[in-house]
Amino acid sequence: MGTRRPGTPTLEEVAAHAGVGRGTVSRVINNAAGVKESTRRAVQQAIEELGYVPNLAARSLAGQRSNAVALVLTEPDWRMFAEPFFSEIVRSLGDALADIGMQLMLTLVRSDIDRKRFLEYARGSRVDGVLLLSVRAGDRLPDMLAEARLPTVMLGRRSRDEYVSYVDADNVGGARSAVSHLVSRGRRTIATITGPLDMDAAQCRLRGYQDALALAGLDSEQSLVAEGDFTQESGRLAMTDLLARHPGIDGVLAASDTTAAGALQALRAAGRRVPQDVAVIGFDDFPLAQRTRPRLTTVRQPLEEMGRAMIRLLLEDMEEPSVAYRHVILRTALVVREST
Amino acid sequence: MGTRRPGTPTLEEVAAHAGVGRGTVSRVINNAAGVKESTRRAVQQAIEELGYVPNLAARSLAGQRSNAVALVLTEPDWRMFAEPFFSEIVRSLGDALADIGMQLMLTLVRSDIDRKRFLEYARGSRVDGVLLLSVRAGDRLPDMLAEARLPTVMLGRRSRDEYVSYVDADNVGGARSAVSHLVSRGRRTIATITGPLDMDAAQCRLRGYQDALALAGLDSEQSLVAEGDFTQESGRLAMTDLLARHPGIDGVLAASDTTAAGALQALRAAGRRVPQDVAVIGFDDFPLAQRTRPRLTTVRQPLEEMGRAMIRLLLEDMEEPSVAYRHVILRTALVVREST
């Protein structure tokens, strides 16, 4: 806790104990070069003996940096937490930061009061930067952060004309390649179950779907498009509707692996064989999809790289404040699991 | 960010701008008493005009407290995130802390390296205390924190002889009252689907189940107990097994609402009517259970109060370090939804 517990030694005490100056101890604990090996060892022993732990508040104050980055989750995302997509991203971010000696701290915001509170917190020099996950289209938090000149990077842009720095997957390209793949396999009546269309990623994937159909000279009927919300249930319902409207459907692009799983349920309930009768391709490539029989072909997003890219952008934003925003779109990969 | 962005005013500049001393400004931003109303207003205006935001690192250093509390999630819990149980607890904790001007920060730890890193972080005076959620029996993190004399409170104890401070629900009592209720309604062949039995909460609920049966003079056969893991799938499988072993089952206590939902699936698949043929009671009282037909009777845990109790304990631990550990067990409530 904050109150200096008796027995919490300071850097100065370590210095005295080791018989060196404070600067030397500081150099040792920061792994700075230019310290004789013998002194370094003496200092390390003193640290050991005293059980010294640097006071991070003092370090932040003196060093003008907190070595911490906040990851903000807005309420609608909470459920994502349980999904591999999320944990993979968090893992990636945490690792990338740990590599450079920084801490990741999660913050949940649900109300505007929370947003304000967080903004105050971030502006209070407690974090060096802010990361945001799949922000809703109308959320102003990124703008507020940018206005406060806090390095900010989002995963997924809010809209086509996003300006705040972001990393995103090539949603259009991913969807296009998936649908083109289906076409090349002879599928002709291809439907899509989208994500919530107020999300840019969902829109882009729909666009990719339409592009691919146009490219193949197939016409894209509105009735082949059903809006879902990334959940399994929505996939099931959407697929049921689609089948009712177009019994001849032989291919489906789903917004996510979860949605694809729902679609699968509906297809089976309707007696369709997968992939013989209907081929299903979902975005994301997770246990659900991998365990499924048949193993689905998926559009894989490079989550690990997306996390690393976010950190890279953040660091660049910190070091070169003259650049207003940076955008990086990563390539997706089509993982073909079965002949579809 | 840490680097003092140009235009980030300090308390001193505010003081100069308002024509007062630094101490006065400090008093104003901390709502301390003993400041003339007119000066207070002058200072507030200066703060407004300069867009002053206190530097939290400096405040932590000078004030010997960080005003932040960490909530640690160990990896196996991640999936909990998606559940109302979790979000309700987090909401409650966040609110309780905000009320007293403190920040909640989440930390995910998965490896032992993470545990070490977090320990270092916490010992570095960056947080005033640590909260832990449903720690696994073998996890040593709580002990390490306690050893470092960091105020620590867990939700749910690790075992019967837990010593680190914790808040828990009366699992034994809750299970007992549920089973007694079934007995009083004439049920005679009552089974239970437990949680993972290496978790104390699961053991306690099993004990409560057995107690109630003993109390009613019914004998508790081992074959009426099936172990699950809180998931829906485990509930379904366990129920299927139980029915095979005891076709005459007329009552079930499930470890959670999710498990109960799984049990329901199995019961229906077997052609049993609920609750006419078999009554089901689950722990927790969430949307799943609430939407279900028939609406299940549940054992409700007072999540809001559990969160508040955790904060209360934490503050007490901070203020009275002479007390080693504090334990609080909260009462559960049987929510009767249908005649069972």
Added chain:
DNA sequence: TTGAAAGCGCTAACAC
């Protein structure tokens, strides 16, 4: 009621 001054524990620039 308010101002002045002494730290909080550390980093970094500058001497030696």
Added chain:
DNA sequence: GTGTTAGCGCTTTCAA
């Protein structure tokens, strides 16, 4: 290589 020193921005006595 290593010690010394001047802050970082705030809270908190202690006087006034």
